[in-house]
Amino acid sequence: MTVVAAALQANDGRWLMQQRPLAKQHGGLWEFPGGKVEHGENPRDALVRELQEEIALALHPGDLKPVGFAENGGRDSHPGIVILLYSATRWQGEAIAQEAAELGWFDRSEMAELPKPPLDVALLQFLAG
Ligand SMILES: Nc1nc2c([nH]c(=O)n2[C@H]2C[C@H](O)[C@@H](COP(=O)(O)OP(=O)(O)OP(=O)(O)O)O2)c(=O)[nH]1
DSSP states (O other): OEEEEEEEBOTTSOEEEEEOOTTSTTTTOEEOSEEEOOTTOOHHHHHHHHHHHHHOOBOOGGGOEEEEEEEOOOSTTOOOOEEEEEEESOOBSOOOOSSSSEEEEEOHHHHHHSOOOHHHHHHHTTSOO
16 A cells, blocks of 8 residues: 655744544554555645645645655565655645644654654654754
């Protein structure tokens, strides 16, 4: 499964994270907004779609910059997950949680402290300062 996620960085340097609803897998953990790439869908288009659906922001696909990826699984016939992380500093609108329990803007050290899924710990290393 391929998942796309966005590290949206505000002018003050902080990044947007969202808290997964408690009832879901990884409930209560903080993650980058994003989601699954649908069959035949371009990853950037998938991320633009997910950001609109999840946090009501409009982005241009060309404003997404690839920063790194993390992977797991692939053992015991589990297909595993690959998460492609993009960053962006330009978008239209104000972030409003449509699905998340909560949204927050965090600096690098605060991000390190948030409870996160294992793959997000790996993704965080790609974000500078
Ligand atoms: N969006 C996002 N997903 C992440 C991150 N880290 C991480 O392990 N994941 C996992 C959780 C899910 O298994 C998958 C993302 O798919 P999703 O967000 O569409 O999954 P979901 O279960 O919420 O959606 P659904 O199947 O109920 O529609 O990737 C992250 O930082 N952002």
